[in-house]
Amino acid sequence: xxFAHLAAATPYAAPPLWRxxxxxxxxxxxxxxxxxxxxxxxxxxxxxxxxxxxxxxxAVLRRRAALSLAWAGVALLVAGYFQLAARVxxxxxxxxxxxxxxxxxxRDFLSAPAAKGAWVAQSTIYVVQNxxxxxxxxxxxxxxSPGARRHFSALAVTxxxxxxxxxxIAAIPANAPADADRVLDLVFTxxxxxxxxxxxxxxxxxxxxxxxxxxxxxNAGLLWADIWRRFGLVALVCVGAVLMSGLWMSWKHVxxxxxxxxxxxxxxxxxxTLLVLGMVAAGAFNQFWLMPRIARARRADVTTSLLHLTLRxxxxxxxxxxxxxxxxxxxxxxxxxxxxxxxxxxxxxxxxVFAVGxxxxxxxxxxxCITAKTSDALARRQVAATS
Numbered sequence: 001x002x003f004a005h006l007a008a009a010t011p012y013a014a015p016p017l018w019r020x021x022x023x024x025x026x027x028x029x030x031x032x033x034x035x036x037x038x039x040x041x042x043x044x045x046x047x048x049x050x051x052x053x054x055x056x057x058x059a060v061l062r063r064r065a066a067l068s069l070a071w072a073g074v075a076l077l078v079a080g081y082f083q084l085a086a087r088v089x090x091x092x093x094x095x096x097x098x099x100x101x102x103x104x105x106x107r108d109f110l111s112a113p114a115a116k117g118a119w120v121a122q123s124t125i126y127v128v129q130n131x132x133x134x135x136x137x138x139x140x141x142x143x144x145s146p147g148a149r150r151h152f153s154a155l156a157v158t159x160x161x162x163x164x165x166x167x168x169i170a171a172i173p174a175n176a177p178a179d180a181d182r183v184l185d186l187v188f189t190x191x192x193x194x195x196x197x198x199x200x201x202x203x204x205x206x207x208x209x210x211x212x213x214x215x216x217x218x219n220a221g222l223l224w225a226d227i228w229r230r231f232g233l234v235a236l237v238c239v240g241a242v243l244m245s246g247l248w249m250s251w252k253h254v255x256x257x258x259x260x261x262x263x264x265x266x267x268x269x270x271x272x273t274l275l276v277l278g279m280v281a282a283g284a285f286n287q288f289w290l291m292p293r294i295a296r297a298r299r300a301d302v303t304t305s306l307l308h309l310t311l312r313x314x315x316x317x318x319x320x321x322x323x324x325x326x327x328x329x330x331x332x333x334x335x336x337x338x339x340x341x342x343x344x345x346x347x348x349x350x351x352x353v354f355a356v357g358x359x360x361x362x363x364x365x366x367x368x369c370i371t372a373k374t375s376d377a378l379a380r381r382q383v384a385a386t387s
Contacts, residue, residue, distance in 0.1 A: 012264035015333055018097040022079075022086040023333035027197065029079030031329070032072030033136055033163035034194060035201010040065055040156050043202070043230040044209070047223060057220045064212045066143045066152050068205055069159070073140025076163070080133040084109075087126065118174040129169040136162035167193050181346070185252065188245040195241035199279075200325035202231055202238075207318050213311040221306030225298050228314055232291060235283055242276065244361055252338075252346050259339040266339040272331040275324045282321045290314055 015023075044065055048058050082101075088109045089100035099105060110130075114121035139159040142148040148155060171190050177183045206227065213220070250269065260266040290313060297306040340346070 012337065015336060016097075018089070019086060020333040022082045024329055025079040026083040027193075027329050027332055029072075029076040029083075030163070030167060030193065030197045031201035031204065031325075033076040033133075033140070033159070033166065033201075034197045035199070035203075036069050036072040036205045037140075037156055037160040037163055038198045039202035039205050039231065039234070040069065041160055042234050043206075043227055045153060045156075047226045047230055050223070050226060053223045054217050054219055057216050057223055060212050060215045061209055061223075062152065063149070064209050065205075066149050068208050069140050069156055070143040072201075072205075073137040073143070073159070076133065076166075077137035077141070080130060080137070080166070084126070084130060115174065119176060120174055122174040125169060125172050125174060129166060132162050132165040132169060136166060164194060167197075184248070188248040191241050192245035192249060195238040195245070196328070199235055199238035199242065200322070200329070202234060203318055203322050203325060206231060207315055207322055210311055210315040210318075216311070218307060221308075221310045222298065224310035224314075225294050225306060228286075228291065228294065228310060232283075232287060239280055239283065240365060246273075246276070247360065254339045255341070263339040265335065265337055268331055268334040269339070272328055272335065275327045275331065278324045279321050279328075282317050282324070286314065286317055290317065 044061070047053075048061060084106060085097065085100040088105050089095050089097045091109060092100060092105070095105075110123050110127050112121065112123040114124075136159045139155050139162065143152065143155060168190060171186050173182075173186070177186070209227075210224075250273075254260065254266055254269065260270040290309065294306065294309050294314070297309060338346075
């Protein structure tokens with residue numbers, strides 16, 4: 001069977017505009033809810049607690065981080081509402097999206113009985129999901145209040161698991177998975193979503209915080225060096241998780257390499273893959289070129305150079321990563337269906353598949369460790385060369 005015939009056998013139906021916008025908005029909202037809270041908890045909060053930081057710089061970044069998280073809560077709440085309306089429209093068999101926005105339609109959707117054979121009603125799963133979404137959003141939105149900011153860390157840490165629960169609860173199947181492959185599909189999909197939103201959301205939050213550079217002291221470079229270093233470790237973990245889960249999902253939905261350019265689904269997947277690789281390349285540039293120079297300036301105690309690197313050069317590269325990340329989110333709504341021919345069964349994971357997957361995982365983990373160690377070695381070599 002030729003590639004052209006395979007493409008013809010799986011006609012691609014472009015999603016309607018409302019579906020594209022709601023899905024893009026939903027994942028953008030998750031980037032705010034999950035990405036911002038994880039970045040605050042794992043990167044910003046511990047960096048701000050360092051005793052050598054100037055109190056003025058800490059106050060500026062705390063306030064800006066609180067406002068960023070509050071706006072992330074607004075984005076998550078709005079995106080969640082439109083995503084719920086999109087579910088109503090898709091369940092309504094031709095229902096216009098405008099009608100699905102009506103509270104009555106949403107109420108009927110959320111009170112639908114369980115299907116035959118289901119262990120729980122799908123509507124119940126969506127009710128619990130949206131309760132978690134509302135709780136996460138309102139917790140973050142509370143940070144608009146100066147009084148609530150006295151409990152900034154507690155609110156952010158509380159919103160973190162609630163934001164993650166939004167996507168995890170939605171993935172719970174109403175019917176028990178038929179086999180282990182279905183369970184793995186669910187697990188890898190959630191790993192892909194969470195790691196991707198942490199990566200993209202973290203980048204967005206950090207460039208937003210870097211915009212406060214005019215309000216920071218000349219000694220803020222030390223604080224930002226620590227922030228970029230910490231986020232680099234978070235990003236490395238996210239890259240590994242995105243790549244491994246993406247390989248699984250691609251193996252499931254693409255039958256051959258040729259389908260990446262001979263099917264519409266494959267072309268969108270190829271574009272997404274290239275955008276992700278562009279983000280990886282920008283991250284590698286940060287690790288191998290900028291981070292060693294930041295470490296060199298930090299150890300040499302060159303305040304001006306450190307400030308310039310951390311708040312001038314570094315954010316420019318991160319802005320490029322953000323643009324590529326937005327491109328990834330824009331492609332996601334078009335990845336519906338599969339590149340495989342109609343009626344073709346999805347591949348089944350066997351012992352050999354698991355063995356190859358394990359080998360790839362170990363190789364990727366080793367390469368990420370080597371990346372981190374090489375970046376650190378380059379920094380030490382530059383310091384030694386100038387000593």
